[in-house]
Amino acid sequence: MMKYQYYPGCSLEGTALEYNLSTQALMDSMGVELIEIEDWTCCGASAAESINHLLSLVLPARNLAIAEKQEDIRDILVPCSACYLNLKKAQEKTQKEPELRDRLNNILSQDQLELKGSVHVRHLLDVMAVDLGPDTIRPRVKRTFQDFRIAPYYGCQCLRPYPVFDDPEAPRSMEPLIEATGARLHPWSMGTKCCGASHMNTHMEVGIELVAAILRGAQGADAILTVCPMCQMNLEAYQRKICRTRNEDLHMTVLYLPQFIGLALGLSEKDLRLDLNLSITDRFRKKLDMS
Amino acid sequence: MQPLVKLFVNRYPETISERNEKAFYMDTATDLDRTNAVVTVSDDLAPVQEMVRACIQCGTCTASCPNEFAMDHTPRQLWRMVLMGQKEEIFQSKTFALCSACYYCTLRCPRGLPLTEAMDALKQIAAREEISKYKDSVQFYKNFLKSIRRHGRVNEMEFMTLYFAALKNPLAPLRFASLGLRLMLKGKVSLLPPFTRKRPLESIFRKVEELEERL
Ligand code: SF4
Ligand code: SF4
Numbered sequence: 210m211m212k213y214q215y216y217p218g219c220s221l222e223g224t225a226l227e228y229n230l231s232t233q234a235l236m237d238s239m240g241v242e243l244i245e246i247e248d249w250t251c252c253g254a255s256a257a258e259s260i261n262h263l264l265s266l267v268l269p270a271r272n273l274a275i276a277e278k279q280e281d282i283r284d285i286l287v288p289c290s291a292c293y294l295n296l297k298k299a300q301e302k303t304q305k306e307p308e309l310r311d312r313l314n315n316i317l318s319q320d321q322l323e324l325k326g327s328v329h330v331r332h333l334l335d336v337m338a339v340d341l342g343p344d345t346i347r348p349r350v351k352r353t354f355q356d357f358r359i360a361p362y363y364g365c366q367c368l369r370p371y372p373v374f375d376d377p378e379a380p381r382s383m384e385p386l387i388e389a390t391g392a393r394l395h396p397w398s399m400g401t402k403c404c405g406a407s408h409m410n411t412h413m414e415v416g417i418e419l420v421a422a423i424l425r426g427a428q429g430a431d432a433i434l435t436v437c438p439m440c441q442m443n444l445e446a447y448q449r450k451i452c453r454t455r456n457e458d459l460h461m462t463v464l465y466l467p468q469f470i471g472l473a474l475g476l477s478e479k480d481l482r483l484d485l486n487l488s489i490t491d492r493f494r495k496k497l498d499m500s
Numbered sequence: 501m502q503p504l505v506k507l508f509v510n511r512y513p514e515t516i517s518e519r520n521e522k523a524f525y526m527d528t529a530t531d532l533d534r535t536n537a538v539v540t541v542s543d544d545l546a547p548v549q550e551m552v553r554a555c556i557q558c559g560t561c562t563a564s565c566p567n568e569f570a571m572d573h574t575p576r577q578l579w580r581m582v583l584m585g586q587k588e589e590i591f592q593s594k595t596f597a598l599c600s601a602c603y604y605c606t607l608r609c610p611r612g613l614p615l616t617e618a619m620d621a622l623k624q625i626a627a628r629e630e631i632s633k634y635k636d637s638v639q640f641y642k643n644f645l646k647s648i649r650r651h652g653r654v655n656e657m658e659f660m661t662l663y664f665a666a667l668k669n670p671l672a673p674l675r676f677a678s679l680g681l682r683l684m685l686k687g688k689v690s691l692l693p694p695f696t697r698k699r700p701l702e703s704i705f706r707k708v709e710e711l712e713e714r715l
Binding site: 219222223224226248250251253254255256257258259260261262263264265267268271315316317319320365366369370372377378402403405406407408410411412414415418419446447449484485487 | 566567569570597598600601602603604606607616620621623624627636637638640641642644645648652653654655656663676678679682683686687688689700701703704705706707708711712
């Protein structure tokens with residue numbers, strides 16, 4: 210049985226609850242065991258690195274140090290791209306710079322923790338595309354999505370600056386997973402464009418501009434798939450405002466990748482918590498009910 | 501659910517008028533446009549200069565930046581300003597504040613410079629120096645950190661409330677009100693702080709403060 214340590218991160222306990230539950234439901238149905246890191250804490254999100262560099266490294270390092278105590282499972286699965294990058298950055302930097310690791314350990318020793326550098330941080334998409342892969346998914350597909358055209362949206366931080374499992378400029382890792390469900394790919398160039406991250410909170414007018422361009426690029430698709438709670442929120446939550454202020458119909462269904470793959474594997478909408486999504490269009494709903 | 505919604509509405513009384521919201525949205529004056537006061541920065545630019553020392557002014561960073569359209573100086577110009585030590589212009593400009601950490605420039609810079617980190621370093625200086633133009637962003641980040649220092653994990657409702665209070669702008673919550681309500685109705689945000697071990701990050705925060713003198 211495949212096992213991973215699991216770092217859900219703060220968003221997945223709140224605004225991205227359906228990402229958390231659909232990831233767990235999907236993994237469970239594929240016989241993958243997730244073991245949540247005990248007493249995990251916030252990775253610092255984009256806040257810590259905007260205020261203090263040392264803090265931005267020690268917050269993720271704390272979680273890595275706790276994960277290292279579980280010696281038999283080396284890989285930490287992280288669904289949130291922002292958490293993933295923060296944890297990954299702490300892992301990469303402490304591996305390259307032993308002095309930095311000593312500095313962080315000096316702080317962590319307050320809580321009797323020590324970072325040795327033995328765990329690997331893995332994004333959910335990495336695990337789904339590489340460890341599981343389309344060949345594991347295809348034979349389990351119970352419901353095919355032939356009539357669906359899907360736009361894969363990767364965003365930034367699962368691809369850049371660390372190109373681990375995909376091309377950071379022209380990623381394709383989601384494509385075979387989508388095709389395994391019978392769906393077609395929406396041809397577009399917006400899959401790696403930035404959603405503005407926390408601009409929606411600090412510079413909304415700029416964030417709106419970036420999101421509108423992505424939603425426009427997705428027109429013609431049935432849904433956008435995301436792999437990050439911040440991307441998901443930015444793409445789904447401001448659609449009414451965007452359409453209203455620009456007099457343009459840019460409504461678009463936005464789902465998390467494990468929700469869509471989960472549907473194909475026959476998991477129920479209830480288990481995948483589609484009721485929590487903020488932007489499922491009537492058109493998509495009808496098509497889904499007919500499939 | 502009803503009492504929760506009521507609590508939210510009481511907290512932000514002007515909330516639900518769509519017309520108000522639209523009016524506010526059309527006129528979102530951010531911290532960036534507010535003042536043109538002279539900026540004095542005592543912090544050392546040297547560490548940032550070190551990061552971009554090898555810049556050849558090719559402009560790849562500018563061409564890659566999704567936020568360049570909203571910036572007053574392009575990223576390429578900003579790195580030049582950093583190397584010239586033009587502190588006042590740098591912190592008068594909104595360029596660094598508009599970096600959304602997409603890492604395109606870092607990926608593509610032909611000199612392999614850590615440009616996103618250099619942007620972060622400028623944000624950190626602006627936060628330490630309490631640059632007034634950058635105040636709202638700093639409030640956003642600081643209140644986020646306040647919330648995780650308290651609970652170990654962020655409580656979205658608490659931190660947005662702290663943020664709005666700190667902005668001292670009675671209209672600010674309007675931008676988020678309808679979204680806040682929708683999230684609350686779906687049970688995605690809670691007014692209650694998360695239930696975790698008491699202040700699990702306190703010792704770490706304290707130690708960082710001690711090492712860095714201040715946060
Ligand atoms: S891409 Fe790199 S070398 Fe080119 S202008 Fe930007 S910082 Fe300088
Ligand atoms: S990392 Fe920041 S500065 Fe660089 S391209 Fe992205 S938004 Fe622009």
